[in-house]
Amino acid sequence: MDFFVEDIVSFYVTVYGGILIGVLFDFNRAIKKNLKFINVFTGIFDIIFWLIVTTISFIIINKVESFDLRYYHFLALFIGFLFYYFTISKFILKVLDFIIHTFFDFIFKTIKYILKISEGFYYILVYTLHVLYDFIFFIPTLLKRDRKSKRNKKERNRINLKIKKRV
Numbered sequence: 621m622d623f624f625v626e627d628i629v630s631f632y633v634t635v636y637g638g639i640l641i642g643v644l645f646d647f648n649r650a651i652k653k654n655l656k657f658i659n660v661f662t663g664i665f666d667i668i669f670w671l672i673v674t675t676i677s678f679i680i681i682n683k684v685e686s687f688d689l690r691y692y693h694f695l696a697l698f699i700g701f702l703f704y705y706f707t708i709s710k711f712i713l714k715v716l717d718f719i720i721h722t723f724f725d726f727i728f729k730t731i732k733y734i735l736k737i738s739e740g741f742y743y744i745l746v747y748t749l750h751v752l753y754d755f756i757f758f759i760p761t762l763l764k765r766d767r768k769s770k771r772n773k774k775e776r777n778r779i780n781l782k783i784k785k786r787v
Contacts, residue, residue, distance in 0.1 A: 630684040631696045637680035638700020641673050645701070646709055650716035654724060 648669045652658055658665060681693055 627690075627692070631692055633684050634680055634693050634696035635700035635703070637676060638697040638702075639704040640676060640700075641697065642701045642704030642709060643712060644669065644672060644676075645705075646713045647716055650713060650720050654717060654720045 648665065652662065652665065677697060678687075680697075681687060681689060685693070
């Protein structure tokens with residue numbers, strides 16, 4: 621009788637593993653649906669998904685039966701997945717869609733605002749450096765030109781006076 625109870629317990633634990641695989645399946649679908657640029661890497665994500673599913677299956681079977689594989693383990697995984705898929709999968713998928721969409725929308729908006737703020741800082745820095753450049757190089761040049769132009773005016777006046785005197 622104890623073997624029968626142990627087998628039922630391991631069957632139910634394996635059914636829960638199938639439900640966990642169903643949740644991971646919906647998570648994979650939600651990521652592919654919300655992040656369009658990932659569709660390029662669909663094959664890679666599918667391989668990663670199946671590696672994770674295989675790992676979870678082996679971990680569950682190891683914890684339950686110490687790798688004493690029986691046919692009902694795979695049947696229980698499949699039943700757990702189907703039970704999940706036909707009962708609460710639509711609800712969980714909507715919740716995961718909302719969470720993933722909200723999370724990545726928040727991330728993209730944050731990056732956008734950071735770029736706008738950094739663009740503002742860029743213009744502040746550029747205009748500040750431009751003003752400093754003007755103060756350092758352009759204004760002293762103007763002052764030198766004013767002195768030179770005053771000297772040139774004096775010299776022109778002297779020359780004009782000399783010319784007028786001659787005439």
